[in-house]
Amino acid sequence: MTDPRVGDMDPESFRRWGGEVVEWIAEYMESRESLPVLSRSRPGDLRALLPEHPPEEGEDPSVWLEDFRSQILPGITHWNHPGFLAYFAISGSGPGVLGEMLAAALNVNGMLWRTSPAATELEEHVVGWLAELLGLPASTFGVIQDTASSSSFAALAAARHQAFPRVREEGLAGAGPGRIYASEEAHSSIEKAVIALGFGQAGLTRIPVDAQFRMRPDALAEAMAEDEARGVRPVAVVATLGTTSTTSLDPLTDLLPIARRHGAWVHVDGAYGGAAAVLPELRHHFAGWDEADSIVVNPHKWLFTPVDCSVLFTRRREVLRESLSLVPEYLRSREEDVTTSLMDYGLPLGRRFRALKLWFVLRYFGARGIRERIAHHIELGQRFGRLVDDAPDWVRVAPVPFSTVVFRWKPGEGEWSGQDLDQMNLRIMEAVNARGQLFLSHTRLAGRTCIRVSVGNLETRWSHLETCWTQLQEEVARVEAEFSPAP
Amino acid sequence: MTDPRVGDMDPESFRRWGGEVVEWIAEYMESRESLPVLSRSRPGDLRALLPEHPPEEGEDPSVWLEDFRSQILPGITHWNHPGFLAYFAISGSGPGVLGEMLAAALNVNGMLWRTSPAATELEEHVVGWLAELLGLPASTFGVIQDTASSSSFAALAAARHQAFPRVREEGLAGAGPGRIYASEEAHSSIEKAVIALGFGQAGLTRIPVDAQFRMRPDALAEAMAEDEARGVRPVAVVATLGTTSTTSLDPLTDLLPIARRHGAWVHVDGAYGGAAAVLPELRHHFAGWDEADSIVVNPHKWLFTPVDCSVLFTRRREVLRESLSLVPEYLRSREEDVTTSLMDYGLPLGRRFRALKLWFVLRYFGARGIRERIAHHIELGQRFGRLVDDAPDWVRVAPVPFSTVVFRWKPGEGEWSGQDLDQMNLRIMEAVNARGQLFLSHTRLAGRTCIRVSVGNLETRWSHLETCWTQLQEEVARVEAEFSPAP
Numbered sequence: 014m015t016d017p018r019v020g021d022m023d024p025e026s027f028r029r030w031g032g033e034v035v036e037w038i039a040e041y042m043e044s045r046e047s048l049p050v051l052s053r054s055r056p057g058d059l060r061a062l063l064p065e066h067p068p069e070e071g072e073d074p075s076v077w078l079e080d081f082r083s084q085i086l087p088g089i090t091h092w093n094h095p096g097f098l099a100y101f102a103i104s105g106s107g108p109g110v111l112g113e114m115l116a117a118a119l120n121v122n123g124m125l126w127r128t129s130p131a132a133t134e135l136e137e138h139v140v141g142w143l144a145e146l147l148g149l150p151a152s153t154f155g156v157i158q159d160t161a162s163s164s165s166f167a168a169l170a171a172a173r174h175q176a177f178p179r180v181r182e183e184g185l186a187g188a189g190p191g192r193i194y195a196s197e198e199a200h201s202s203i204e205k206a207v208i209a210l211g212f213g214q215a216g217l218t219r220i221p222v223d224a225q226f227r228m229r230p231d232a233l234a235e236a237m238a239e240d241e242a243r244g245v246r247p248v249a250v251v252a253t254l255g256t257t258s259t260t261s262l263d264p265l266t267d268l269l270p271i272a273r274r275h276g277a278w279v280h281v282d283g284a285y286g287g288a289a290a291v292l293p294e295l296r297h298h299f300a301g302w303d304e305a306d307s308i309v310v311n312p313h314k315w316l317f318t319p320v321d322c323s324v325l326f327t328r329r330r331e332v333l334r335e336s337l338s339l340v341p342e343y344l345r346s347r348e349e350d351v352t353t354s355l356m357d358y359g360l361p362l363g364r365r366f367r368a369l370k371l372w373f374v375l376r377y378f379g380a381r382g383i384r385e386r387i388a389h390h391i392e393l394g395q396r397f398g399r400l401v402d403d404a405p406d407w408v409r410v411a412p413v414p415f416s417t418v419v420f421r422w423k424p425g426e427g428e429w430s431g432q433d434l435d436q437m438n439l440r441i442m443e444a445v446n447a448r449g450q451l452f453l454s455h456t457r458l459a460g461r462t463c464i465r466v467s468v469g470n471l472e473t474r475w476s477h478l479e480t481c482w483t484q485l486q487e488e489v490a491r492v493e494a495e496f497s498p499a500p
Numbered sequence: 501m502t503d504p505r506v507g508d509m510d511p512e513s514f515r516r517w518g519g520e521v522v523e524w525i526a527e528y529m530e531s532r533e534s535l536p537v538l539s540r541s542r543p544g545d546l547r548a549l550l551p552e553h554p555p556e557e558g559e560d561p562s563v564w565l566e567d568f569r570s571q572i573l574p575g576i577t578h579w580n581h582p583g584f585l586a587y588f589a590i591s592g593s594g595p596g597v598l599g600e601m602l603a604a605a606l607n608v609n610g611m612l613w614r615t616s617p618a619a620t621e622l623e624e625h626v627v628g629w630l631a632e633l634l635g636l637p638a639s640t641f642g643v644i645q646d647t648a649s650s651s652s653f654a655a656l657a658a659a660r661h662q663a664f665p666r667v668r669e670e671g672l673a674g675a676g677p678g679r680i681y682a683s684e685e686a687h688s689s690i691e692k693a694v695i696a697l698g699f700g701q702a703g704l705t706r707i708p709v710d711a712q713f714r715m716r717p718d719a720l721a722e723a724m725a726e727d728e729a730r731g732v733r734p735v736a737v738v739a740t741l742g743t744t745s746t747t748s749l750d751p752l753t754d755l756l757p758i759a760r761r762h763g764a765w766v767h768v769d770g771a772y773g774g775a776a777a778v779l780p781e782l783r784h785h786f787a788g789w790d791e792a793d794s795i796v797v798n799p800h801k802w803l804f805t806p807v808d809c810s811v812l813f814t815r816r817r818e819v820l821r822e823s824l825s826l827v828p829e830y831l832r833s834r835e836e837d838v839t840t841s842l843m844d845y846g847l848p849l850g851r852r853f854r855a856l857k858l859w860f861v862l863r864y865f866g867a868r869g870i871r872e873r874i875a876h877h878i879e880l881g882q883r884f885g886r887l888v889d890d891a892p893d894w895v896r897v898a899p900v901p902f903s904t905v906v907f908r909w910k911p912g913e914g915e916w917s918g919q920d921l922d923q924m925n926l927r928i929m930e931a932v933n934a935r936g937q938l939f940l941s942h943t944r945l946a947g948r949t950c951i952r953v954s955v956g957n958l959e960t961r962w963s964h965l966e967t968c969w970t971q972l973q974e975e976v977a978r979v980e981a982e983f984s985p986a987p
Contacts, residue, residue, distance in 0.1 A: 018869075018872040018876060019961070020553075020958055020959060021529070021594050021804070021959055022593060022683065022864065023594075023596060024525070024593065027522070027525065027526050027594040029528035031525060032519060032522055032523075034598050034601050034602060035515060035522055037600070038514065038518060038573055038605040039512070039514050039515035039518065040511070041605060041606075041764065042511035043511045052616065054617040056617070056839045057903040058617070059618050059625075059631060060621045060624070060625050063621075063625050066629070066632060067630075067632060067633055067863075067866075068866045068867065069867045070865065070868055071865050071869045072862055072863045074864065077859070077860060077863040078598075081602065081856075085622065087617075087618075088616065088617040088618025088621065089608060089616050089617075089619075090615055090616045090617070091608075092607050092608050092609060092615075092616070093605065093606060093608075097947070100830065103607065104508060104607070105604055105606075106508045106509060107508050107513065108509060108561065109604065110518070110601065111517055111521050111561070111565075113601065113603075113606070113616055114525065114597065114600070115524075115568065116600075117592055117597040117600035117601070118529075118580065119576055119592075120577070120579050120806050120807055121579050121580075121807075122587075128577050128579075128587075129539065129576050129577045130539050130546060130575040130577070131572045131576050132575075134550075134557040134575065135546065135572065136546070138550050142553070143554075145553060146554055159848055160848040160849060160850040161645055162850070163847060163848050166696075170827070173698075179969070180700060182700050182702060183694055183700040183701075184677070184698050184700025185671065185698040185699075185700070186672055186675060186698075186699075186700075188673060191673070200828070201827075201849065202827045202849055205847065208823075208824065208826075209697070209824065209847060211672040211697055211698020211699075212673075212698075213666075213667060213669050213670040213671025213672075213673075214668065214670075216671050245938065257830060258829075258830065306683065319604040319607050320607055320608075320850060321852050336694065337692060339688045339695075342943055342944045343587065343745065343952070344547075344940075349517045352543045359649040360653060361649040361650050361808075362649045362692075363647040363800070363807060366981035369572070375554050375943065376554075376564040377558055377559065377561065378559070379554075379555045379556055379558035380554050381558070382558045383503075383555055386505070389505060389506045413581040448609050453831055465830070471506065471507055474506070499569070
């Protein structure tokens, strides 16, 4: 830099510090197993280390990269760790990281074709590849959003537009009530979208589930018929293929005709489970989804793409576009009639070049590599499920269609109440988490606290699940010995 | 990898390919000026090169990194190029790219404190630093969203919640009409948010602007009084500090008492302009914004942070949280009462670790370095504005409070109609863009097409603006000679 008052970091410095960061990432990949998966930080630990005020003078990268290692790293819960078995385990894979590096360096904003033709065309193309991999028609239109929350929000905005064609101009105030239907096990993002869109929580009907946590078609049919009879407009039915708690699958082929009878949009939440559709032998779980109006599948969940990358597919592209699109004058371009403006299909105007990382991931692993890895995760999950099944004092509380096992310690003997057992299961889980090699999460099913183990990290092997099982047994013994019920 | 069917790219390969990508980025920084800023790609060019189907077998990184260079790069419009003067010019600076690399490698999801304490605490802290740099109280609560569209959407969701306290439970159907006010020059994202929130386009009143494109307080007062008299609920007033077309500044101190009189939420859109508040000598432009209910400032616009990073500040944290938050059981944690769950303050549940890049940027440049660079951009913009002012056949059509100049070729002599001149200005701009060294954009003001030059890239120097001015003159001569008015 000739003038230190202006300019970016110079290329030579970037070369040096970029090289150091790559080396750090490679070492992290080699050594992360020795780090505690769940951060041991206590609230306020990091902020106590950070200066109250921003620095007045610029600081050398050596200083803040060292602070990254010494101050930030202890406060990281390592989602990219093979012992991460909580929530839905994920992988920000090597090729995906390379994609993020290049996307950040180019820093394009793909709001419309002209602002970076390759960002739009690669997104359209790669999303088509993904559709093909999932067994959907390759012609299915799709668009990348940040998260499933945003994808489902956009889908339900389109559903609202279909149900109330004047909503874009006139709003909901005079429109009469509308209703969205989802199961008791549907993700919170559906309820959030319903609130955000102006239907209120009253606009969401939670349909009861059966013993396997699947939406009950009879209950849906009854609720929709009753609502329609009293003048409530059916807006959408959200079917979840792979719920968050148990990865249960709503019976889509039974739900579709009910929804159609009432003219409701059908949205499929396959944010996690959808990835399993890469396996032809599991396609039966997804029967009917090609007839849905929209589907969300998140490559950042179980398709090895760094956060964030959620794909919203829709057969109703025009309705989605009409529901939200606005083109200000300064974004008018000569090409707009013959190209896609991806900004028209979601809430944010600005758009990162997310397709690049997804393209790298699909090319590095190839279709076969992805199928093999998903199949391996499912094999690990189901094998762990059999351990639970074979153990006398444990119960598996849900089927294992994919790689997530939900279970509960429930000894045949002992005078513990259900609530005691809830407490004890939580303590067992927290004790395992405190040991640092693994991170498990919990959920509540039928009013009871359960432990969840979800396999989705590329580096998770059977040995991690063996360790998990061993540690659970050890902690059971300790909790059993020490537990006193609440008075 | 011992078993090729499983696992990620191994660390040694990541070291090699990561090193190559860093080298490519450094060379890109050195050589990007030789690339055409605006892509010369034609619609379909990239897709014609891409295979119809995803690869069955995984491919070596050398193959797809070469495809990146040969297939993707020609389709890139180089937002990170010093000749990029369109829209709002931006920089994905070196330190910001390093932040994205590490964020992608860690791949944490900062939905709540426990899922990575450092992601939450660094975000809270760095956003506080940013508030201090902008002259806002350091205690101002803020949260990072992807884009200003999402930030303004969340702010207006909070405004809706304040105006209709039962909207979360009951929705808008029975709530009576509500109204949001913004100027004719407000960004399209405000209208999109109003549509998305269920108010419809009828729920947005566009207040006329004065000759300097600022919202007219008298017109706002009149509109709000009329609406309130006929039972329309005033929900929010959106004041823009730095509009997209001209960077005009709504007279916030005059608007605030009017909005308050009607109990409306005040949201400030400073997505671009807000960055200029780092300069104490420009704080007068922002008088009153500390009294607003919410403010959006995008570090990815004019604070050298790679896309995406938008900060939503609010003095009404609790209203924002109440309007959208939902905590599903599996995300309940022991720490939730003493920590911040950032997922509660926006639509998406999942959240990238965006604070890391912002932290790196603030530390690398320091407060002084950022002030100097913003001041330099403003100096460049205003100097360019004086060139326009001094040129007999050009008119500057708006003040230049920051670094964006809006102008129009309008010769004193010649028999061109206003429409002819619109066409000619567009052709002049497109001709400059076609030459490859610069990228300018256009807008429409008072019914006329104008050219915009916006300075915001760290590597833009006066020489780029000199070239711009020279090329504009050259293209005027050509267009003037060749233009035939439409019959």
